[in-house]
Amino acid sequence: MTIKAGDILSAREAILLAEAEAVDLSPPIEIPPIPPEAHPNFTRDQKKHVELIENIQKLKRERKAIILAHNYMPKDIQDIADVVGDSLLLAQKGKESNATVLVEASVRFMQDILAVMKKPHQTVLAPDLGALCSLAAHAKPEKVLEWKEAYPDGIVISYVNTDIRIKAISDYCCASANSPKVIRYATIHHPDVPILFLPDVYLGLYAADILKKAGESIDRLWLMMGACHVHDRIKPSHVEEELRKNPGAAVVAHSECSCVSSCIQKIASGKTPEALMQIRSTQGMIDFVRNTPSDTVIMATEVGNIYPIEKAIPGKRIIPASKEAICAFMKQNTLEKVYASLRDLKYEITVDRELAERARIPIEKMLAIV
Ligand code: SF4
Numbered sequence: 001m002t003i004k005a006g007d008i009l010s011a012r013e014a015i016l017l018a019e020a021e022a023v024d025l026s027p028p029i030e031i032p033p034i035p036p037e038a039h040p041n042f043t044r045d046q047k048k049h050v051e052l053i054e055n056i057q058k059l060k061r062e063r064k065a066i067i068l069a070h071n072y073m074p075k076d077i078q079d080i081a082d083v084v085g086d087s088l089l090l091a092q093k094g095k096e097s098n099a100t101v102l103v104e105a106s107v108r109f110m111q112d113i114l115a116v117m118k119k120p121h122q123t124v125l126a127p128d129l130g131a132l133c134s135l136a137a138h139a140k141p142e143k144v145l146e147w148k149e150a151y152p153d154g155i156v157i158s159y160v161n162t163d164i165r166i167k168a169i170s171d172y173c174c175a176s177a178n179s180p181k182v183i184r185y186a187t188i189h190h191p192d193v194p195i196l197f198l199p200d201v202y203l204g205l206y207a208a209d210i211l212k213k214a215g216e217s218i219d220r221l222w223l224m225m226g227a228c229h230v231h232d233r234i235k236p237s238h239v240e241e242e243l244r245k246n247p248g249a250a251v252v253a254h255s256e257c258s259c260v261s262s263c264i265q266k267i268a269s270g271k272t273p274e275a276l277m278q279i280r281s282t283q284g285m286i287d288f289v290r291n292t293p294s295d296t297v298i299m300a301t302e303v304g305n306i307y308p309i310e311k312a313i314p315g316k317r318i319i320p321a322s323k324e325a326i327c328a329f330m331k332q333n334t335l336e337k338v339y340a341s342l343r344d345l346k347y348e349i350t351v352d353r354e355l356a357e358r359a360r361i362p363i364e365k366m367l368a369i370v
Pocket of ligand 1: 107132133134135136161228229230231302327328329330
């Protein structure tokens with residue numbers, strides 16, 4: 001039988017196939033073109049830019065609004081945002097906020113979380129409805145329901161990059177920042193039962209490593225063959241090439257990258273000290289860059305994530321493992337669309353009440369286990 005993206009396999013089989021790149025993990029949804037205003041090298045006419053910022057600030061005051069922006073956003077959106085962070089931080093800050101309008105420049109699965117957690121007086125807005133996620137699109141509820149039927153005592157841990165319908169049938173939800181803690185929590189509190197982790201097979205590989213380090217067998221772990229098309233394309237060869245050009249540089253890789261396995265092996269073999277190579281979450285990369293003794297850091301992540309790190313830690317030289325690692329979905333958000341969103345109160349994100357009640361349970365766990 002041919003294994004396809006979205007299939008659920010035992011962790012051992014999934015890891016072998018992922019390492020051999022034997023399954024086509026291409027995005028199951030169309031990748032939109034990047035608007036010129038969101039391109040990393042775009043510069044706007046200065047006068048227009050100032051006008052746009054002033055208009056956004058004015059509307060923010062009038063609407064009692066805040067802007068939440070993911071780390072992968074274009075720089076100009078990050079510069080005017082009230083909060084910049086990864087999916088976990090945005091969910092936490094969105095939940096805490098009492099603002100009347102929450103504009104979140106991110107992708108749909110994150111905006112859905114705000115819509116589930118929002119207070120009755122709040123409105124959640126997305127600047128662009130085309131901002132989806134290729135990783136989330138790999139996970140189909142039917143596949144998860146089939147697995148649950150086969151393993152009725154099993155538990156499901158879904159990564160935050162999933163559709164709200166997947167969260168509604170999951171026991172736990174986690175973000176890259178707290179995936180090790182959630183995975184450990186779930187394995188300790190549910191001994192001996194099958195565990196399905198989805199949808200990212202590379203993060204699953206990292207999850208398996210966490211279990212092994214805790215002295216647990218990975219025999220009860222199941223993984224879905226899913227991947228983010230941006231991180232999947234950051235290969236071990238990209239990291240090797242940059243290391244050759246920058247001897248002595250440190251390396252930090254996001255746990256969704258396809259170079260994760262080779263990084264884990266290097267660290268485990270003792271060839272590279274942990275101070276110079278680690279797997280980290282979007283947010284956790286900041287701490288690594290701050291603490292590593294090396295002045296140069298190769299970052300295997302979406303290129304937008306370099307900007308908040310350069311801002312937070314000036315003086316370190318940050319090199320992307322791949323300059324091509326740009327998420328076109330995230331880049332559907334532009335400053336112009338953030339302005340239009342605030343001006344016209346579009347596009348409002350809502351979640352069906354019954355679905356929201358079920359999805360709220362694993363989301364609350366994600367916010368609690370940090
Ligand atoms: S970078 Fe990948 S995982 Fe993140 S939103 Fe884009 S497609 Fe999804």
